[in-house]
Amino acid sequence: xxxxxxxxxxxxxxxxxxxxxxxSLVSSAxxxxxxxxxxxxxxxxxxxxxxxxxxxxxMPGPFEGARMELLExxxxxxxxxxxxxxxxxxFGDDGNAPTMDLLxxxxxxxxxxxxxxxxxxNGNHTIHTDAGILLSKSWIxxxxxxxxxxxxxxxxxxGSNASRWSVERILERGYGLATVYCGxxxxxxxxxxxxxxxxxxxxxxxxxxxxxxxxxxxAWAWGLSRxxxxxxxxxxxxxxxxxxxxxxxxxxxxxxxxxxxxxFAMVISNNSGCDxxxxxxxxxxxxxxxxxxxxxxxxxxxxHTYNDREAELPxxxxxxxxxxxxxxxxxNSASRDRWADxxxxxxxxxxxxxxxxxxxxxxxxxxxxPDVDEALLEGHIGYHVRTGGHDxxxxxxxxxxxxxxxxxxx
Numbered sequence: 001x002x003x004x005x006x007x008x009x010x011x012x013x014x015x016x017x018x019x020x021x022x023x024s025l026v027s028s029a030x031x032x033x034x035x036x037x038x039x040x041x042x043x044x045x046x047x048x049x050x051x052x053x054x055x056x057x058x059m060p061g062p063f064e065g066a067r068m069e070l071l072e073x074x075x076x077x078x079x080x081x082x083x084x085x086x087x088x089x090x091f092g093d094d095g096n097a098p099t100m101d102l103l104x105x106x107x108x109x110x111x112x113x114x115x116x117x118x119x120x121x122n123g124n125h126t127i128h129t130d131a132g133i134l135l136s137k138s139w140i141x142x143x144x145x146x147x148x149x150x151x152x153x154x155x156x157x158x159g160s161n162a163s164r165w166s167v168e169r170i171l172e173r174g175y176g177l178a179t180v181y182c183g184x185x186x187x188x189x190x191x192x193x194x195x196x197x198x199x200x201x202x203x204x205x206x207x208x209x210x211x212x213x214x215x216x217x218x219a220w221a222w223g224l225s226r227x228x229x230x231x232x233x234x235x236x237x238x239x240x241x242x243x244x245x246x247x248x249x250x251x252x253x254x255x256x257x258x259x260x261x262x263x264f265a266m267v268i269s270n271n272s273g274c275d276x277x278x279x280x281x282x283x284x285x286x287x288x289x290x291x292x293x294x295x296x297x298x299x300x301x302x303x304h305t306y307n308d309r310e311a312e313l314p315x316x317x318x319x320x321x322x323x324x325x326x327x328x329x330x331x332n333s334a335s336r337d338r339w340a341d342x343x344x345x346x347x348x349x350x351x352x353x354x355x356x357x358x359x360x361x362x363x364x365x366x367x368x369x370p371d372v373d374e375a376l377l378e379g380h381i382g383y384h385v386r387t388g389g390h391d392x393x394x395x396x397x398x399x400x401x402x403x404x405x406x407x408x409x410x
C-alpha cells in the first residue's frame with residue numbers, strides 16, 4: 001500500500017459518509033435468500049460475477065500444458081527439523097515462458113500435514129535465511145530491506161522478510177508453510193500486462209486484458225490456485241486443510257483466491273484494507289480512487305469507473321468475505337494501520353456473518369469491535385486488531401494457528 005501521506009485521506013470517523021450496504025441475502029431479482037440451497041445455487045454465483053465484472057475481473061482456468069518439475073528436496077532441512085521441497089510450474093515449453101516456484105516446508109517426519117499457503121513480495125529466498133532456498137531470478141521491485149540490484153535478487157536478500165513468516169514456529173505447531181513469489185506470476189508494476197501470465201491467454205491480436213478481465217490481483221490469485229495444484233499432488237500434504245493467507249495487497253489477493261477457488265479450506269486476510277476486507281463505502285483511509293490511481297494494474301479497468309463513486313458499486317467487501325462461507329475466514333487489522341481502516345475491516349466481517357448464519361455456522365462472535373490484542377476465535381469468522389502497524393508478526397501467526405486448531409479439529 002502507498003503511504004497515507006501521499007493522498008488526501010479521511011481519518012475522522014465522524015466524516016465517514018452515510019451509506020447503505022448491498023444485502024448479500026437479497027437476489028438480483030429482489031427476492032430474499034432464505035435457504036442454504038438458494039445461496040449455493042443462485043446468490044453466491046451472482047455475487048461472484050459482480051466482483052468479476054466490477055472489481056477484480058474475470059480470470060481464466062488453469063493453463064493447458066503446464067507441467068511441474070521438482071527442483072530440490074531436502075528431508076533434513078533446518079537442522080533436521082523440516083522437509084524442504086521446491087517445485088516449479090512451467091507455463092509452456094518455450095524457454096521464455098513464465099514459471100512459478102513453490103517453496104514448501106513440512107515438519108520432519110510428519111504425514112498428511114495441514115498447510116498455510118501465501119504469496120510473498122520479494123522472492124521465496126526472503127522468507128528465511130536458509131541457504132538451500134533457490135534465489136529468485138525474476139524481476140523484483142526495489143524495497144527497503146535491500147538485497148536487490150537492478151531489480152534482481154542478491155545473496156544479501158536472504159531472510160530479509162523472515163520476521164513475517166515465523167517458519168520455525170509454524171513447524172513446531174504441526175503445520176506446513178508454502179509460499180510463491182507473486183512476481184513469478186505477474187510483476188507488480190504497470191507494464192500494460194505485457195509480462196507475466198497475462199499474454200498466455202490473449203486472443204489473436206489482443207495486447208491487454210479487456211475492461212472486465214483480470215488485473216494483477218486476479219493473476220496473483222490465479223497463481224495461488226496453481227500453488228494449490230502442486231500441494232494437491234504432494235502425498236505429505238493434507239490437501240483438505242490448506243489455508244490461503246496474505247498481507248496487504250496480497251491480503252486482497254488471498255480473499256479473492258478464496259472466493260474463486262473453494263478448494264482452500266480457510267482464508268486469512270491481514271491488513272488488506274481497501275478492496276480487501278474493509279468496506280469501500282466508508283471512504284476511510286485508502287479509497288478506490290487512491291488505489292486505482294497509484295496502482296492502475298491491480299484491478300480490472302472497469303473498476304476505475306468507481307473512483308470517488310463507491311456508493312454506486314453493486315457490491316461491497318463484506319460480500320467478498322461472505323464468498324468464503326461456510327469455510328472459516330480470519331480478518332485482522334493493526335491499531336496504527338489507519339490507511340487500511342481497521343474498523344472497516346471489522347465491519348466487513350460483521351456484515352458477512354449473516355451468510356454464515358444462513359449456512360448453519362456462527363459468523364463473528366460479536367458486533368462490538370474487540371479491544372486491541374483481543375482475538376475473536378469462537379465463530380467461523382475470526383478477527384483481531386493487533387498493536388502496531390502494517391506488518392505480519394508472530395502474534396498474528398499464533399492467532400491464525402489457534403483459529404485453525406479450533407476449526408480443523410472438529
